[in-house]
Amino acid sequence: MKKIISCLFALVFTSAFSQTFNAKKLDSLFLLLEKNNKYMGSIALSENGKTIYTKSIGFDDVATSKKSSINTKYRIGSISKTFTAALIFKAIEENKITLNQTIDKYFPTVKNAKTITISNLLNHRSGIHDFTNDDDYLTWNTQYQSKAKMIERIAAGEIAFEPNTKGQYSNSNYVLLSFVLEDIYKKPFGEILNLKIVTPLKLKNTYLGKKTNIANNECYSYTAENGKWKKESETDMSIPLGAGAIVSNPTDLNLFFEGLFAGKIVSIDHLNQMKTAQDKFGMGLFEFPYYEKKNYGHTGGIDGFKSVAGYFPNEKLALALTSNGLDYDNNNILLCALNSYFNKPFTMPVFGSVAVSPEILDLYSGTYGSTQIPIKITISKKDNTLIAQATGQPSFPLEATTTKVFKFDVAGIVLEFNSDKKEMILKQGGQEFLFTK
Structure with a gap:
């Protein structure tokens, strides 16, 4: 969150594919990035449920030079929304909620609550103000916020548009969905996550985050400044909840997406609803096309963390990339990974500059x-x-x-x-x- 960052021009990769994985190509890229202090993070690829490549570079803590490993856990930002959407559909299957019910029962003070539905929250068609766009957001985002305070902040915003007239990304939608889950299960969001997803899928490194604990293989996040890493402040995880507060790593994210697409969390019918886009927004999933190939997933950004995870259903390929510091584009790393898997060329970056008059x-x-x-x-x-x-x-x-x-x-x-x-x-x-x- 802390102003979710995506590629400036949001362009799509345009590579054709074949089926031979070239690990050396990806190794070379990470070696180059590490040598030039351009990237800190971790990647994992999984095919047919089996991990075929993992790599980690950088530091969990730059100050103490604690090296990252494939066991390092990262704040995954808005990839949390895919987990939350799956939990909502799980609640639907348990007859605790419906897609078409309005949210006035839970949030009577939110504008248009009598016409906004659970469905509208899921696919960003509610028109609810995104609190991360508030001018003062970065003055309070590191401080604990109660449920009542978050609802007050969200309710105070002006409506962006009338419900279900268009789509517009809003973190507020998924914070409210987190509270809905807590209301219907009478448990904290973290416990619901563990009960419904983490334990059934045997995820070892996934949970609702708290303050960063380096001793627990978590990492701080950084931004690049004059060739050095500057430590970022930490968003208090009471704020984003199911919109961006989950901690995980690439191996676990691949297991999650594989389980989701195998029908182990929700039914395939409900998965198809999650995948179906309206004004480019699915319900917790985005579609990222690669020519005739389709990849479903989500990106994430919170503080200095940037991440992306997704799944190619036809190829049964899962890929996740998490970063706690970058001075190089995540998309280029993904492109190298995909071209390494599908045996296509990739041009290595050249670092260094020349003087121009x-x-x-x-x-x-x-x-x-x-x-x-x-x-x-x-x-x-x-x-x-x-x-x-x-x-x-x-x-x-x-x-x-x-x-x-x-x-x-x-x-x-x-x-x-x-x-x-x-x-x-x-x-x-x-x-x-x-x-x-």
Whole structure:
């Protein structure tokens, strides 16, 4: 949560596939990332229920140089929502709740509670204000918040739209679903999670998080700052609950998704409801297409943690990636992992920069548009560094790899300029888009 971070342009990988796993390719990438202090995290791939690759690099605690391992546990952020959605459907199967019932019984003070349904919460069609967008959120997110206080904060927000008229992501939806579960089971959310998912699937490293405990193989999170890792503050886990407070690791996440898609948590009919998207939102699941292949999963971000997990039903392939520090794009690591599995080429990153004169940088400044995608990108110069900013998104610095090619590793973006033609090529996720000034 703490402002969930995703790829700036949210582009889709475009690789075709085959079936031979190349572990050396993925090993080489992690070696390169570790050598250049670009990434801290862990990955696991599982095929037909069997782990075929795991890797971990970085530190649980940078200050004490405590190395991470495949047993390190991470805050998984919004991947927690898939667990929560599964728990809701479990409650439906136990006749404790229905998709179409309204939430006024549980939250009479929430605006439109008499028309918002459980279904609307699940697929982000409630119109309920997202409390993480509050201007003061980062002033209280590290402090304990009671259930009553969280409901008060959520209820205080203005409605974003009328219920079920469109979809818009809101963490508030899944915090409220957590409280619904606690009401109907008369247990804390963490106990429900253990009873309904963790114990049946024999997950050894998954639970509702508390304050980070390094002695329990948990890790702190970090952001990259001038080539060094800066420790992030910790969101108090009383706040996100089922929207983002679960702790896990890649091996357990793969077991969870395999169990979910095998019908071990909820029925296949209910799984299909979770998968069905409306305005791009499923019920606790997103669909990530790879040409004809389909992968269902979720991403997560909380504090300095970034994660992604998903499942390819046809290939019976589960893949999870968790990070507690990154100065390189998670999507590029996933692309390398998938191309390693499906035997496709992957170009290794090149780290390091070159000096470019201010006169050349001035040639690239301006606003660029494309007929291929509906965004504009403004390029400017600050302290002899190129700055890029896409429509409606934060600006970010570009690093020169040649006098014409610039990159932003965190989002896997490469920009190539041709000042003579007043053109710029955006490369990301295996795709290229032509922009004209």
